[in-house]
Amino acid sequence: MFRYIVRRLLQMILTFFGATFVVFALMFANQDDPIQALAGEKPVSDSVRAVLTERYHLDESFLVQYWYYMKGLLTGDLGQSMTGRDISEMLGGAWPVTMRLALLAALIAALIAIAAGVWSAMRRGGFFDNGTLLTTLLLLALPVVVLAPVAQLIFAMELRWFPATTTKDANLYELLLPALVLATTVVATQLRVTRTSVVENLRADYVRTARAKGLSPRRVTWVHVLRNSLIPVITLIGVDLGALMSAAIVTEDVFNIPGVGFNLARGVRTEDGPVVVGFVSVLVIVFLVVNLVVDLLYAALDPRIRYE
Amino acid sequence: MSETSLAGHAWADLRRNKIFWASAALVALVLLMAVFPSLFTSADPGVCALANRNKGPAVGSWFGYDFQGCDVFARTVYGTRNSIVVGLLSTLLAGVLGLIVGLAAGYFGGVVDAVLSRLTDIMLGVPILLAAVVFSGRLSSPGGDNVTAVTITLGVLSWTAAARVMRSAVITAKSQDYVAAARMLGAGPARLMFRHILPNSVASYIVVVTILLGTNIAAEATLSYLGVGLGGDAISWGRQIAEAQDYARIVAHPLAWPAAFLAATVLAFIMLGDAIRDAFDPKLR
Numbered sequence: 158m159f160r161y162i163v164r165r166l167l168q169m170i171l172t173f174f175g176a177t178f179v180v181f182a183l184m185f186a187n188q189d190d191p192i193q194a195l196a197g198e199k200p201v202s203d204s205v206r207a208v209l210t211e212r213y214h215l216d217e218s219f220l221v222q223y224w225y226y227m228k229g230l231l232t233g234d235l236g237q238s239m240t241g242r243d244i245s246e247m248l249g250g251a252w253p254v255t256m257r258l259a260l261l262a263a264l265i266a267a268l269i270a271i272a273a274g275v276w277s278a279m280r281r282g283g284f285f286d287n288g289t290l291l292t293t294l295l296l297l298a299l300p301v302v303v304l305a306p307v308a309q310l311i312f313a314m315e316l317r318w319f320p321a322t323t324t325k326d327a328n329l330y331e332l333l334l335p336a337l338v339l340a341t342t343v344v345a346t347q348l349r350v351t352r353t354s355v356v357e358n359l360r361a362d363y364v365r366t367a368r369a370k371g372l373s374p375r376r377v378t379w380v381h382v383l384r385n386s387l388i389p390v391i392t393l394i395g396v397d398l399g400a401l402m403s404a405a406i407v408t409e410d411v412f413n414i415p416g417v418g419f420n421l422a423r424g425v426r427t428e429d430g431p432v433v434v435g436f437v438s439v440l441v442i443v444f445l446v447v448n449l450v451v452d453l454l455y456a457a458l459d460p461r462i463r464y465e
Numbered sequence: 466m467s468e469t470s471l472a473g474h475a476w477a478d479l480r481r482n483k484i485f486w487a488s489a490a491l492v493a494l495v496l497l498m499a500v501f502p503s504l505f506t507s508a509d510p511g512v513c514a515l516a517n518r519n520k521g522p523a524v525g526s527w528f529g530y531d532f533q534g535c536d537v538f539a540r541t542v543y544g545t546r547n548s549i550v551v552g553l554l555s556t557l558l559a560g561v562l563g564l565i566v567g568l569a570a571g572y573f574g575g576v577v578d579a580v581l582s583r584l585t586d587i588m589l590g591v592p593i594l595l596a597a598v599v600f601s602g603r604l605s606s607p608g609g610d611n612v613t614a615v616t617i618t619l620g621v622l623s624w625t626a627a628a629r630v631m632r633s634a635v636i637t638a639k640s641q642d643y644v645a646a647a648r649m650l651g652a653g654p655a656r657l658m659f660r661h662i663l664p665n666s667v668a669s670y671i672v673v674v675t676i677l678l679g680t681n682i683a684a685e686a687t688l689s690y691l692g693v694g695l696g697g698d699a700i701s702w703g704r705q706i707a708e709a710q711d712y713a714r715i716v717a718h719p720l721a722w723p724a725a726f727l728a729a730t731v732l733a734f735i736m737l738g739d740a741i742r743d744a745f746d747p748k749l750r
Contacts, residue, residue: 168586175587294739298732300683302690302703303724306710310717407687411710426692441591 165452169445176441177230181223184434226434235435238424244435247420254325255409255416258332259401262339267394270344274351274390275383281356289352293345301404305338305411322413335412342404343397350393354386361385388458395451399444475668475744482744488736495730498542499549508539510700522718531709531719541722544700548730551616551695552682558620559681560627560674567631567670572639572658582632589625610699615688619681630673634666641665668745672738679734686727702727 201209210216214225229236235244277286312334313321319334358364359382367377405418413419417436424432479485498505513535522529531537570581638644639662647661688694689703702723709720 168583171583172586175583176591179587179591294736295732297735298679299728300686300731302683302687302706303728306706306720307724310720314714315717407690410691422691437591 162453165449169449173442173445174227176445177227177438178223180434180437180441181226182219184430185219185222230438235439236431238429238432240429244432247432248417248436248439250325251415251417251420254327254414255402255405255418257327258336258339258409258414258416259398259405261329261332261336262401263343263394263398265336266340266344266347266397267390269340270347270351271383271387271390274348275355275378275386277348278352278355278359279378286352289348293348296341296345299341301338301342301407304341305335305408308334308338309411325415327414332414335408335414338412339401339404339408343394343400347390347393347397351386351390354389355382358382358386388455391454391458392451395447395454398447402440402444475741478744479740482740484736485740485744488733488740491729491733492737495545495549495733498545500546502543502546505542506536506539508536510535510539510543512536529716529718531705531712531716537705537719537722540700540705541702541726544702544705544723545726545730547610547612547695547699547701548682548685548727551612551619551685552678554616555619555623555681555685556674556678558616559622559624559677562620563624563627563674564631564670566624567628568635568658568663570628571632571635571666572654572662574636578632581628585625585628588622591622610697611695612699615685615694618688619684623677623681623684627670627673627677631666631670634669635662638662638666669742672742672745675738675741676735679731679738682734683727683731 214222217225228234233245235248238244238247273289277283277289280286309321313319320331323331323335363385364377364382367381368374372381402417405416406422407418408414409416409418410422417440421433421436423429424436513530513533529537531540566581566585570578570585644657644661647657652661685694686701686703686706689701690707692707694703695701705723706720706727709723712719
């Protein structure tokens with residue numbers, strides 16, 4: 158187990174450097190003249206140019222600049238946006254908002270997926286099963302870019318059940334519609350995996366044993382089968398966190414939620430390179446750490462899985 | 466292809482599947498719309514009159530007009546081509562990359578596998594949408610339609626799933642008896658790879674690639690929505706949705722139609738992938 162953790166950590170560090178290198182290289186290739194971009198149409202005097210070049214190490218080579226970027230990233234200093242705001246500060250303000258939204262979405266998705274997944278696995282081929290299969294197919298086909306504006310239009314503007322936009326201090330009710338939209342991006346896969354997994358486990362020997370012992374069907378399903386079926390689902394929930402982060406860009410933009418995705422979308426629109434790279438780098442770290450935790454959880458949940 | 470081959474069985478299965486025919490028909494319709502948009506509408510998507518601003522459906526204009534007085538139906542129909550071109554070409558690129566990486570990693574193993582698997586991890590670690598955002602900013606030229614840029618962006622970033630699936634299928638196929646037999650008969654690495662291993666490990670890869678087609682079409686719309694996708698005069702469902710959303714409070718129909726077309730197209734490809742998967746692997750049903 159220990160060796161496995163060490164190997165996984167080493168792999169993660171390698172992946173981390175690789176991914177941030179790709180992101181940085183993309184931004185490096187993307188800049189023509191950042192100082193001119195900062196000044197807009199106005200001419201930049203030579204002395205100002207010299208100071209800025211010095212401050213941002215613009216005359217250094219690519220690798221040296223990458224070194225400064227990594228140093229900043231690892232010490233929590235993400236630099237400044239084009240508008241002069243501290244990116245770490247922006248991230249600090251945006252992070253809790255997105256975290257609340259993503260967790261609420263993940264919770265909604267998991268509850269629906271597990272309940273409906275188990276239910277349709279128990280009645281395989283029945284009306285409910287076929288209904289959920291069809292629904293998941295529809296959900297898979299609806300990209301957030303369609304779902305978010307349409308849901309906002311129908312439920313917020315026409316029916317007025319929810320507010321159309323929210324603020325930084327949104328309460329649960331205000332976040333509910335965006336969280337539902339976000340949840341739909343992951344619920345379909347989770348539901349299908351739950352269903353498949355439960356169907357497989359229902360045939361397992363230990364289920365027959367449990368039934369033969371005289372345990373109630375409810376206990377067999379919800380304790381014995383579910384516990385063993387949830388292992389792949391939990392992995393998926395972890396991986397889905399990355400998908401949620403991506404989907405949050407559009408969702409937060411549509412519902413005006415000032416989270417990570419909202420800032421990122423605005424950074425993209427205003428061509429604010431440092432903001433985009435800073436936010437993306439941090440998201441990459443979150444993604445990698447979550448995946449590592451999920452992998453380790455695997456071992457804790459299923460003693461049959463052995464690492465060597 | 467003999468009657469008893471995997472593909473033969475799958476095809477026999479597919480022919481009886483109603484969902485397969487429904488999605489195939491939908492795909493065919495969308496493809497026809499992409500190639501010959503003028504078959505479906507006589508209106509010119511570029512001709513807009515502000516006098517028609519936000520007008521509802523009328524004779525000759527089934528879906529009404531958007532905020533600039535453009536015909537929503539014509540624009541939606543003509544938008545199909547860009548979505549399909551970007552979707553198909555980026556999936557082709559991703560498919561080829563995924564096939565090569567997966568086949569090489571699975572067949573050669575060892576150092577090659579380690580390097581390629583880490584590369585896949587790295588690309589998987591770069592969230593596709595986020596990286597595409599940075600990427601398409603560079604490859605696009607101001608004022609251009611960016612079709613090439615978006616295609617390359619999506620293609621280069623979306624091959625990871627195909628590569629992983631291909632790799633594990635190749636590893637399974639490699640240790641089968643028929644491969645050992647072929648090797649003993651003196652088949653070289655190229656013949657082993659392409660004649661024996663590839664045909665037997667390509668099933669789940671095809672499924673992943675079909676579904677990727679739907680995903681990439683949706684991704685193009687998302688990028689266009691965020692303003693880093695198609696630009697210039699290019700008509701795209703994503704751009705239509707983004708523009709219509711600003712006016713959705715006043716009129717809803719310019720938002721509804723491109724959204725419906727996009728959803729139907731993605732649905733068709735995902736259903737097609739689902740049907741093919743069921744045909745190739747009945748266990749997963």
